[in-house]
Amino acid sequence: MAIRTVYRHGSPVLAGLRYRGREGMFAWLLHRLSGLGVLLFLVIHIFDIFLMGFGPGPFNALLVLYHSWWGRIMTVFLIFGLLFHAVNGARIIIQDFWPRLWRHQAKLIWIETAIFLPVFIWAAYLTLRPLFG
Numbered sequence: 001m002a003i004r005t006v007y008r009h010g011s012p013v014l015a016g017l018r019y020r021g022r023e024g025m026f027a028w029l030l031h032r033l034s035g036l037g038v039l040l041f042l043v044i045h046i047f048d049i050f051l052m053g054f055g056p057g058p059f060n061a062l063l064v065l066y067h068s069w070w071g072r073i074m075t076v077f078l079i080f081g082l083l084f085h086a087v088n089g090a091r092i093i094i095q096d097f098w099p100r101l102w103r104h105q106a107k108l109i110w111i112e113t114a115i116f117l118p119v120f121i122w123a124a125y126l127t128l129r130p131l132f133g
Contacts, residue, residue, distance in 0.1 A: 023109040031088045035040070037081035052081055076124045087116045 051058045065071055091112045095101045101108060 016108045027088055027091075027109050027112075030084055031092075034081040034085040035090075037077065038085060041078050072127055072131055075127050079123045079127065080120060083120050084116060087112050097101070 048059065049060050051062060066075075091108055095105065095108065
Protein backbone atom coordinates (compact mmCIF):
# COMPACT_ATOMS: atom_id res chain seq x y z
CA MET A 1 0.00 0.00 0.00
CA ALA A 2 1.45 3.36 -1.02
CA ILE A 3 1.77 6.23 1.46
CA ARG A 4 0.03 9.38 0.29
CA THR A 5 2.38 12.34 0.01
CA VAL A 6 1.79 16.06 -0.15
CA TYR A 7 5.22 17.56 -0.55
CA ARG A 8 7.41 17.39 -3.61
CA HIS A 9 10.13 15.44 -1.81
CA GLY A 10 7.82 12.60 -0.81
CA SER A 11 7.12 13.50 2.84
CA PRO A 12 4.07 11.73 4.26
CA VAL A 13 0.89 13.75 4.77
CA LEU A 14 1.09 13.51 8.57
CA ALA A 15 4.78 14.42 8.76
CA GLY A 16 3.86 18.07 9.27
CA LEU A 17 1.80 17.17 12.33
CA ARG A 18 4.61 15.34 14.10
CA TYR A 19 5.66 16.71 17.51
CA ARG A 20 8.76 18.86 17.23
CA GLY A 21 8.94 19.92 20.86
CA ARG A 22 10.38 22.93 22.63
CA GLU A 23 8.78 26.26 23.37
CA GLY A 24 7.60 27.10 19.86
CA MET A 25 5.40 24.03 19.56
CA PHE A 26 3.72 24.69 22.91
CA ALA A 27 3.19 28.36 22.04
CA TRP A 28 1.72 27.35 18.67
CA LEU A 29 -0.65 24.83 20.27
CA LEU A 30 -1.75 27.15 23.10
CA HIS A 31 -2.29 29.99 20.62
CA ARG A 32 -4.68 27.83 18.58
CA LEU A 33 -6.50 26.48 21.65
CA SER A 34 -6.85 29.92 23.21
CA GLY A 35 -8.20 31.25 19.91
CA LEU A 36 -10.83 28.51 19.86
CA GLY A 37 -11.69 29.26 23.50
CA VAL A 38 -12.16 32.94 22.72
CA LEU A 39 -14.37 32.00 19.77
CA LEU A 40 -16.47 29.75 22.02
CA PHE A 41 -16.86 32.61 24.51
CA LEU A 42 -17.93 34.93 21.71
CA VAL A 43 -20.65 32.49 20.61
CA ILE A 44 -21.90 32.13 24.22
CA HIS A 45 -21.80 35.91 24.67
CA ILE A 46 -23.83 36.48 21.50
CA PHE A 47 -26.36 33.92 22.77
CA ASP A 48 -26.75 35.59 26.17
CA ILE A 49 -27.19 39.00 24.54
CA PHE A 50 -29.81 37.37 22.29
CA LEU A 51 -31.68 36.31 25.44
CA MET A 52 -32.17 39.98 26.33
CA GLY A 53 -34.78 40.07 23.57
CA PHE A 54 -36.96 37.71 25.62
CA GLY A 55 -37.05 40.03 28.61
CA PRO A 56 -35.14 40.33 31.85
CA GLY A 57 -36.17 36.91 33.24
CA PRO A 58 -34.13 34.57 30.99
CA PHE A 59 -31.21 37.00 30.88
CA ASN A 60 -31.06 37.38 34.66
CA ALA A 61 -31.26 33.59 35.08
CA LEU A 62 -28.18 33.26 32.91
CA LEU A 63 -26.38 35.97 34.89
CA VAL A 64 -26.93 33.93 38.06
CA LEU A 65 -24.96 31.13 36.41
CA TYR A 66 -22.12 33.49 35.54
CA HIS A 67 -21.80 34.61 39.16
CA SER A 68 -21.71 31.08 40.59
CA TRP A 69 -18.45 29.48 41.75
CA TRP A 70 -17.95 27.53 38.53
CA GLY A 71 -18.80 30.62 36.48
CA ARG A 72 -15.87 32.37 38.16
CA ILE A 73 -13.59 29.44 37.35
CA MET A 74 -14.70 29.61 33.72
CA THR A 75 -13.93 33.34 33.81
CA VAL A 76 -10.37 32.49 34.86
CA PHE A 77 -10.10 30.21 31.81
CA LEU A 78 -11.40 33.08 29.68
CA ILE A 79 -8.82 35.45 31.16
CA PHE A 80 -6.10 32.88 30.44
CA GLY A 81 -7.24 32.49 26.83
CA LEU A 82 -7.60 36.20 26.11
CA LEU A 83 -4.38 37.22 27.81
CA PHE A 84 -2.25 34.41 26.35
CA HIS A 85 -3.66 34.96 22.87
CA ALA A 86 -2.95 38.69 23.09
CA VAL A 87 0.61 38.40 24.45
CA ASN A 88 1.58 35.57 22.13
CA GLY A 89 0.04 37.42 19.17
CA ALA A 90 2.05 40.51 20.05
CA ARG A 91 5.23 38.40 20.10
CA ILE A 92 4.40 36.97 16.67
CA ILE A 93 3.71 40.45 15.26
CA ILE A 94 7.03 41.74 16.62
CA GLN A 95 8.85 38.79 15.09
CA ASP A 96 7.10 39.38 11.76
CA PHE A 97 8.23 43.02 11.70
CA TRP A 98 11.81 42.11 12.64
CA PRO A 99 12.56 38.74 10.99
CA ARG A 100 16.02 38.52 12.58
CA LEU A 101 14.26 37.89 15.90
CA TRP A 102 13.09 34.46 14.73
CA ARG A 103 16.53 33.17 15.69
CA HIS A 104 15.72 34.14 19.28
CA GLN A 105 12.23 32.64 19.36
CA ALA A 106 12.84 30.55 22.50
CA LYS A 107 14.12 33.57 24.45
CA LEU A 108 11.18 35.66 23.31
CA ILE A 109 8.75 32.97 24.43
CA TRP A 110 10.36 33.01 27.88
CA ILE A 111 10.06 36.82 27.95
CA GLU A 112 6.41 36.41 26.92
CA THR A 113 5.92 33.98 29.79
CA ALA A 114 7.54 36.42 32.22
CA ILE A 115 5.02 39.07 31.12
CA PHE A 116 2.03 36.73 30.97
CA LEU A 117 2.31 34.86 34.28
CA PRO A 118 2.29 37.75 36.79
CA VAL A 119 -0.58 39.49 34.99
CA PHE A 120 -2.58 36.25 34.75
CA ILE A 121 -1.96 35.25 38.37
CA TRP A 122 -3.03 38.69 39.59
CA ALA A 123 -6.18 38.67 37.41
CA ALA A 124 -7.06 35.12 38.51
CA TYR A 125 -6.58 36.12 42.15
CA LEU A 126 -8.89 39.11 41.76
CA THR A 127 -11.49 36.97 39.99
CA LEU A 128 -11.45 34.13 42.51
CA ARG A 129 -11.05 36.23 45.67
CA PRO A 130 -14.83 36.54 46.31
CA LEU A 131 -15.05 32.74 46.51
CA PHE A 132 -12.75 32.64 49.52
CA GLY A 133 -14.32 35.26 51.68
